[in-house]
Amino acid sequence: MADSKTKVNIKTSAPKSSSAQRASNGASSSTAMRLLNVEAMYGSFRAVNDVTLDIEAKSVTAFIGPSGCGKTTLLRTLNRMHETLPGATVKGSIQVGGTDLYDPSVDPVRVRRSIGMVFQKPNPFPAMSIAQNVSSGLRLSGTKSKRDVAEIVEESLRKAALWDEVKDKLNEPGVSLSGGQQQRLCIARTIAVEPEIVLMDEPCSALDPLATLKIEELIGELKTRFTIVIVTHNMQQAARVSDTTAFFNMGADRGGYLVETGPTNKIFTNPSNKLTEDYIAGRFG
Amino acid sequence: MIIVATLVAITLVLLEQTSVLWSFVDPLTFLTSGGWSEVESPAGEITASYGALPMLWGTLVTSIIGILVAAPVGIAAAIYLVEIAPKRLAIILTFLVEVVAAIPSVVVGLWALSELSPRLRDSIEWWIASTLGRVVPWLSEDSSNPANSSVFRAGIVLAIMVTPLVSALSREVIRSVPQSLREGLVGMGATKWETIRLVILPTARAGLISAVILAFGRAIGETVAVVLVIGGGATLIPPSLFQPGSTLAGQIAISYGDAGTVGKGALAGLGLVLLGLTLVLSTLARLMLSRSNRQGRS
Amino acid sequence: MRTNRIMLRIIQVATFVAVLPVFLILIAILAKGLGTLDLAFLVNNPLDEQVGIANAIKGSLAMTGIALLISAPIGIAAAIFLNEYASTAVQRIGDTLVDILLGVPSIVAGLFIFLLVVPALGYNGYAGALALSVLMTPVVIRTTQEVLRLVPAGLREASLALGVPMWRTTIFVTCRTALSGILTGLVLALSRGIGETAPLLLTAQGSNDSVIDLGAPLSSMTIVIYNNTISSDPIKFAQAWTCALVLFAIALTLNVLIRFKTINSRVL
Numbered sequence: 001m002a003d004s005k006t007k008v009n010i011k012t013s014a015p016k017s018s019s020a021q022r023a024s025n026g027a028s029s030s031t032a033m034r035l036l037n038v039e040a041m042y043g044s045f046r047a048v049n050d051v052t053l054d055i056e057a058k059s060v061t062a063f064i065g066p067s068g069c070g071k072t073t074l075l076r077t078l079n080r081m082h083e084t085l086p087g088a089t090v091k092g093s094i095q096v097g098g099t100d101l102y103d104p105s106v107d108p109v110r111v112r113r114s115i116g117m118v119f120q121k122p123n124p125f126p127a128m129s130i131a132q133n134v135s136s137g138l139r140l141s142g143t144k145s146k147r148d149v150a151e152i153v154e155e156s157l158r159k160a161a162l163w164d165e166v167k168d169k170l171n172e173p174g175v176s177l178s179g180g181q182q183q184r185l186c187i188a189r190t191i192a193v194e195p196e197i198v199l200m201d202e203p204c205s206a207l208d209p210l211a212t213l214k215i216e217e218l219i220g221e222l223k224t225r226f227t228i229v230i231v232t233h234n235m236q237q238a239a240r241v242s243d244t245t246a247f248f249n250m251g252a253d254r255g256g257y258l259v260e261t262g263p264t265n266k267i268f269t270n271p272s273n274k275l276t277e278d279y280i281a282g283r284f285g
Numbered sequence: 286m287i288i289v290a291t292l293v294a295i296t297l298v299l300l301e302q303t304s305v306l307w308s309f310v311d312p313l314t315f316l317t318s319g320g321w322s323e324v325e326s327p328a329g330e331i332t333a334s335y336g337a338l339p340m341l342w343g344t345l346v347t348s349i350i351g352i353l354v355a356a357p358v359g360i361a362a363a364i365y366l367v368e369i370a371p372k373r374l375a376i377i378l379t380f381l382v383e384v385v386a387a388i389p390s391v392v393v394g395l396w397a398l399s400e401l402s403p404r405l406r407d408s409i410e411w412w413i414a415s416t417l418g419r420v421v422p423w424l425s426e427d428s429s430n431p432a433n434s435s436v437f438r439a440g441i442v443l444a445i446m447v448t449p450l451v452s453a454l455s456r457e458v459i460r461s462v463p464q465s466l467r468e469g470l471v472g473m474g475a476t477k478w479e480t481i482r483l484v485i486l487p488t489a490r491a492g493l494i495s496a497v498i499l500a501f502g503r504a505i506g507e508t509v510a511v512v513l514v515i516g517g518g519a520t521l522i523p524p525s526l527f528q529p530g531s532t533l534a535g536q537i538a539i540s541y542g543d544a545g546t547v548g549k550g551a552l553a554g555l556g557l558v559l560l561g562l563t564l565v566l567s568t569l570a571r572l573m574l575s576r577s578n579r580q581g582r583s
Numbered sequence: 584m585r586t587n588r589i590m591l592r593i594i595q596v597a598t599f600v601a602v603l604p605v606f607l608i609l610i611a612i613l614a615k616g617l618g619t620l621d622l623a624f625l626v627n628n629p630l631d632e633q634v635g636i637a638n639a640i641k642g643s644l645a646m647t648g649i650a651l652l653i654s655a656p657i658g659i660a661a662a663i664f665l666n667e668y669a670s671t672a673v674q675r676i677g678d679t680l681v682d683i684l685l686g687v688p689s690i691v692a693g694l695f696i697f698l699l700v701v702p703a704l705g706y707n708g709y710a711g712a713l714a715l716s717v718l719m720t721p722v723v724i725r726t727t728q729e730v731l732r733l734v735p736a737g738l739r740e741a742s743l744a745l746g747v748p749m750w751r752t753t754i755f756v757t758c759r760t761a762l763s764g765i766l767t768g769l770v771l772a773l774s775r776g777i778g779e780t781a782p783l784l785l786t787a788q789g790s791n792d793s794v795i796d797l798g799a800p801l802s803s804m805t806i807v808i809y810n811n812t813i814s815s816d817p818i819k820f821a822q823a824w825t826c827a828l829v830l831f832a833i834a835l836t837l838n839v840l841i842r843f844k845t846i847n848s849r850v851l
Contacts, residue, residue, distance in 0.1 A: 081744060086670065113746030123737035127759045137745035140755055186741070193745060361597030369591065370598075380842075381602045387838040388608060389778030391808045392827040396608045398812060399615075399820075445604045452601060476587040506688025508781035509805075513812060534690045534781065541697060541785050549698060556694045560687065567686045571679075 032057035032197055032227040033078065038092035040073045040082055047073045049257040050092075053246055055197070060219060060228045062238035062264070065248035066284065070256025071231045074248070075199050078229065079115040080108040096196070113137075116190035120202040122182035124174030124189070131170040133185055137193040152192055159225070160188035161218050180211025184218065191226065198222065200230040204237065216241050235280065239268050247276045337555055339522045343436060343530040344559070347511060348504040350440025350526075351447055355504075356497045358444070359451025364481060366452070367459045379456075386449040394510035397442045402514050405438050410527045434516030434529040442514050443504045451500045458492030459485060495573035502566035506559065508534040533559045616828030619821050625829070628793035629802075636807055636826050641795045643803040643830075646708055646787065647776040650715035655769055657716075658723025665724075666731040667753050681728075684721035692717040693782030701786065708797035711787030715779060719772040726768025730761040767841055774837035778830070780805035804830045 033055040040048040048070040055061050063071040076082040077090050080101060094101045101111050124133045132139075134153045153170070157163040162184040166177070174185055183203060190198060200219075204212040219228060219241050232238050238245055245268070246261035260273040271277045278284055362382060366375045385393075462485050470480045486493075516529025523530045531539075533555045541552060627635025665677045696714040704710065734757050742752040758765070780803075783789075789806040790799065804826055811823035 079744060081740065084740075084743060109746055109748045111746075112744055117740075117744035119737060119741060119744075121737055123735065123741045125738060125741070125756060125760065127756075127762070136742070136756075137747065140742065140745070140747040140751050189741075189745065358597045358601050361594045362601040365594045365598040369594065378598065378602060381605050384605050384835070384838075385608070387774070387778075387834050389780070389805060389808075389827075389830055389834055391778075391780040391805045391812075392612070392831055393608065395808055395812045395823055395827055396611050399824075400607070400611050448601050448604075478587040478590040481590075502686055506686075506690070508688070508690040509809060513809075534688060537690050537694055538781055538784060541694075552694060553698060556691050560691050563686050563688060563691075564683060567682055571682065 030057045031055065032096065033229075034095040035078075036093045036095065038074070038077060038090065038094060040070065040077050041089045041091070042085070043087040046253070046255040048077070049251065049253075049255045051258045053258060053261050055227060055229055056244055057227050058223060058225070059243040060223050060230060060241055061244040061246065062242035063229065063231045063246050063248060064233070064235060064238045064279075065256070065259075066250060066279070067233060068254070068256075069248040069250040071248050072201050074256070075201055075229060075231050076117075078197070078199055079117055080111045081117065083108070113193055114195050115197045115199060116193065116195035117199045117201065118183070118186050118190055118203050121206050122179060122186050124177075124182050124185050126173065126175045128174055129171045130166050130174050130177070130185060133174040134188045134192050137189055156188040156192040159191055159222070160184045161214065161221070162188055178211070180207050180214060183207060183211070183215060187215075187218065187222075191222070195226065197227040197229065200228065202231055202233060205233070212237075235268075239264060247271075247273075247279060249275055249279070337533070337551075337558055340531050340533045340536045340555060341558060342522050343439075343515065343532040344505050344534065344562075346436055346526070346530070347439040347443055347515065347532060348501055350437060351443030351504045352497060352501050354441065354444035355448040355451050355500060359448045359496075359500070360455045360493055362448070362452045363455035363459055364485070367456055368481060368485065369477065382449050382452050385445065386453075390446065390507060390510045393442065393446055394513035397438070397445075397510060398513045401442065402434070402438050405441060406432070406435065406527075410435065410437060414527060432516070432528050434514055435527045436515060436523060436530040437526040439511045439515035439530070439532070440526075442510050443507060446507060446510060447500045447504050450503055451496055454496030454499060455489075455493055458489045458496060461492070462488045491573050491576045495570045498566055498570040498573065502563050502570065505532075505562055505566070506534060508532075508538050511535055512538055533562075612824065612828050612831055615821065615824035617825075619825040620828060624822075624825060629791040629807075630793065634822060636804065636822075636829070638791070638793050638795060639802040639804045639807040639826065640829070642708065642787070642801045643777055643805070645795060645797060646711040646715060646783065646801065646803060647773060649709070649712035649797070650719050650776050651769065651773055653712065653716040654719040654723050654772055658720045658768075658772070659727050659765060661720075662724045662727035662731060663753060663758070666728050667749075667757065681721050681724050684717075685725060687718070689718055689779050690781040690785070693785035696782070697785040704798075706786060706788035706800040708787050708795075708799070708801035711783045711801060711803070712797075714782035714786045715776045718779065718782065719776045722772040722775055723768055726771055727761075727765050730764030730768065731757060733764070734760045770837055770841050774834055774841070777837070778805065778834050780809050784809065 031054045035051050035053050035055070038048065038051045039046060051074060063075060065071055073082060078094060078101075080090075082088050082090055090102060092102075096114070099106065124130075125136060128136060131150075131153050134156050135149045138149060138152060154163060154167075157166060162181060165181060166172075166185075169176075174182070177185060183206075187198075187203075204215050207215065216237065219230070222228060223243075230238075230242065232241075242264045244261065245264045247259045247267065248256050249259050251257050260267065260271060260276045262272070267276060268280055271280060362378075366379055366382075370378060466484045466488060467480055470484050475483070511532055512535035515532060515535060537552050537555050537559075623633045624635045625640065626637050627633050628638045629635070661677075665674055669677060693714045695717065696710050700710045700713065738756055738760060739752055742756045743749070747756070783803050783806055787801040787803065787806070789802045789810060791802070792799070795801065808823045808826050808830065811819040811826070814820065
């Protein structure tokens, strides 16, 4: 069961939750996250301009757009990773469960326990075994009894569709797996701490097509339990995998801005914005 | 924690300074004269005369001799190991060159005193003294009683000790010359030597100079190996390279035991000069290295 | 071209010259040192009937060991601070300072402790250890820094993204990954410390006591070699060679250890 006292208090998608609070935010009951006028800066350079959008709960939202348009930067603001880079700042507000993640009283470490991230290049900890990797989030940020940990490791590996392949070698180093397996290991590690939202930054770009397919299938299963936001430069992947798509583009000031967002079907077949249409048709990017 | 590191560095310098008793010698005289004595009269009066010039001269000259030999040899060895030698030979030879650096300096000193010094004296020194030495006084020797220690031999010992450093640093610099430059020349039909001369050396120049400066800095700080071969306690600048001399480091090592109150101050003074030299050299080296970083990346 | 061949030949000869001293020194050490080497030499003390260097060996190990105990925590902590927590400006200052410390001649370190500690406490082993740690700490800092830099940023990010606080990330992820490299750095510092003579002369001075008392003058292998070398007694001179052999064997072992570890940790 999730250790809720270590997380930002997030209530998601239960239709019976207090609608008064939700109504005052103007959010629908199935919104996991609201972005309001979010901007991300590297020093004085504005990498992401004024983004306002809603992330729907227990679904997959894709950020697409040409390279350099700030999608990854924006993603990293969602779990307060952007600010770990020297000189990087964020403006605006990101609301999860009624709390602004960027409120001064909020501890970024706790934010990251509730919002997990899978990176482009699989990065299992080399000094740890497979089992240790999966449990690392638990062990390093809270205490669990040994029995609990073993159960959670197995459960997470099953949810990440990796259990069958590694159940006999849980003590082997995490880096001994293939690229696709390593990425699933990282996913297992991320979901082991039971975040509400999982962010994925081009999770398949370093993998071969077969491994990519496996991960895409996995995302389809995961979305019943987690809200997923995925950045991808592969349009077809976005079309296959996501429920909602947000299209970003690079402006004249080299900063990124949100062009259009909507249900994936609509974006890909009948976008409202001409730029979106051009991008989908491959006329640029 | 960084504060600790800072403090240590600064305290080092500061403390030495406060220990220098300038009441007897003024800085300029210290740096420009010789002599090393302190006498305390029964009445408690101290007459002291301390001059660092001979040691400064000794340190610089031995290190220069050392570098004059170590630089070409070290750089040439680096070129050979990186550009010419077949892989396996290179690995073995690299290891061997590095081993010298692993030998504790006192052991090198022992060997130099016992084996190298007499042999150098009877061969090279004798040869140069009897030819050029007839004409150039500072290359002469007293042929009836050739010295047991000499500045020249100390320089050679330094050369041996510092060559691995020059070689290691130069290897790094040469290796960082982009492959594309080499290929460009080879594609035009240049020989190995031409490639080295026309592309590799010029590109690596700043880095190599920095390596040499760093090695020079190492050489001036070397104490034991030098002091065993250069002779102890010469308080004046020797008339010839083939006579005993003294160095800043060596003088500290020899006279620390009998140092009186002023003497300790004089030692601190020597230390300051030594430290100052080291600082200047390492700054120079770093400047050169940053220049090479700016030019070398294509 | 003939120039080509001549120049290449010259370069080859130069390399040969660079390597030559190794053989000469090695052969000399073996030839002259093996003669007096026996178990008694290693186990006895200078005042025993059969002279030995046991006190010197213990002294070397003790002082270098204590120096490491001082240098390791300070050095590793400083490296962690510089690499993981410091801003770029502070990093640059720190790097410069470490460079300066690395370049301090060993005798100056000895002189520093000599002027600072010896007038009050006399020559003793602790002073010797202090002088050594002045020289060893920058080595630890530099090597630890370099290994920490090799840890991919992605690992730190993964840990932070899991909600692990920064200090825990640094200890349990970054350092754990860099561990073997850090240990190699410690061995490197150790090998520098054990070969030093000048600083110990000025601080521990040396003694013939068979009892190892760190609060009193202490001997080391390097001091023994030095003192025996400058003596006019041929027997002592021979013993200098033997002690040199022992010291060199230890130094070489440490050095080879380092090389093996470096090659292995390249896998990282």
